[in-house]
Amino acid sequence: MEYLLHILILIGIYVILSTSLNLIVGYTGLLSIAHAAFYGIGAYIAALMALKLHSPFLVNLICAIILSALFGALVGIPSLRIRDDYFVIATFAFQVITFSVLNNWVSFTGGPMGLPGIPQPVIWGLEISSPIGFLILVGIFCTLTLWVTRRIVQSPFGRVLKAVREDEVFAQAAGKNVAAYKVLVFVIGAGMAAVAGAIYAHYISFIDPTSFTVMESIFIISIVIIGGSGSLWGPVVGAVVLVVLPELLRFIGLPSAVAANLRQIIYGGLLVAFMMWRPQGFLGEYAFQGKETRE
């Protein structure tokens, strides 16, 4: 039962992460490999505040969101000047720098030793300590994320995002401030990722930089793409599939070291297979058909 709850909580965290990345990748068409960085920034801000300032969970959460959103703007700004593959490299760069800071600024982040002993969150005098409590917390934020995303993509704002994805020049010609939209979508996406980070930090009660690597970013992007980029429920389906599928390996009795590798082989393989045969994923509407390569 504990195990089942743990899986459900993980699914919830990845739903938040992939839904927020979907806004950037699926709806706006900006491929970003920096989502684990925002996730990590959120987790570290929340954890450091809880450990050093003993501030309540909701305050930590809000600070994590704000700071991560600021970094989101920082990553969004290069998207105005560089595009496609080069933008991917720029987000890659941000991911590597963030990991490097988390790993090397030992006096502040604890370095590779991580931050142990993050306290249980207390919300309005209510301490959340049981897995059930965390599941409810994750569930609430999941629903909130999906609701906000739905509101965004159905609003005129969301339609402009899709216009930017389909034809940036046209959107600009139609009088839309494409630059502002791109930066703003990064701000929103990064803020949402920080929510997942804060919940994760308080749930696991220990964080270290290895949870926020390039591989983690690739995992989150796999969820979005396999589930279906540019669709509201796509990332939810992707998160369920990609979190549950590797867990099944445990039941055939593989040692955990092997299972960790197999998990990455599975999502790497799925990513290749989906790119070859179904680039829009299970439910998606966007298949990265921007600039065509020659041949």
Add this chain to the structure above:
Amino acid sequence: MSLIAQLLIYGVLAAAIFSLVAVGFYLIFSIVRFFHFAHAAVFTCGAYSVFLLNARCGLPLFFAILVAVVLCSLLGCAMYLAVYRPLRRKGTSSLILLLASLGLYAVFQNLISLAFGDDTKTIRTGAVTEGMNLLGARITSIQVTIVCFSIALVVGVWIFLKRTKIGMVMRAVADDLELARVSGIDSDRIILWTFAISSALAGIAGILVAFDTDMTPTMGLNVLLMGVVAVIIGGSGSIPGVALGALFLGLAQHLGVWGISSQWQDAIAFIILLAFLLVRPEGVLGKRVTKATV
């Protein structure tokens, strides 16, 4: 004085490795126009093939290296034939190819982890030597070998592109695929050649690194990223540009950490990259082109 000399040597050494990976990456990029991230897996494959053939199977070292380079070459070609070519036939965007290459990288890196374990493996034999003295700094014979090999191979590839028939055809395909095809060039064969040569270079780089600092399954990605940075800051337009970018990056990384911890090298490299992308995206030697926005 000796500290500066030592940092310079490390910088040149890093540049030697970066340029081998970068030249291969650049050759592929110039022809197929996407970022082949799985190149990092080919790099790692080189090191582990030598480990498997030499340390595990007992093949003579020279023979093991030869077979390993051929294996890497074949791996690169196999990736192209199995994944990239079908995708390109469908006319997909470069982002899809990039994502597929990330997937390929994840698969191969973890296959190596599964087969050999995550711990450090070594193919070095004999005791660790202190190395020679050069201007008060230390350099080992393997490090000298790395630099010599790298210079020879990069210059070799440059001459190959300039002087041989296949090299010229490769440049023609890179320049304008349609035109090359109209002129009766079998572009598919040329792309295969490119993957074969580039992957062999990556494999050699991996083997050289393994002789210097051992190997782990994740060793490839970082070196590849540095190679990509070298290509971008070098101007992604020519082999000398790429080599110059690698040299600049290697030196900046090692001299930049003077006085601070060497763990910040990655951060330095990527801050340089971001600065270049924002201020001078065409690189040091590149020509400024008007950006196509559609």
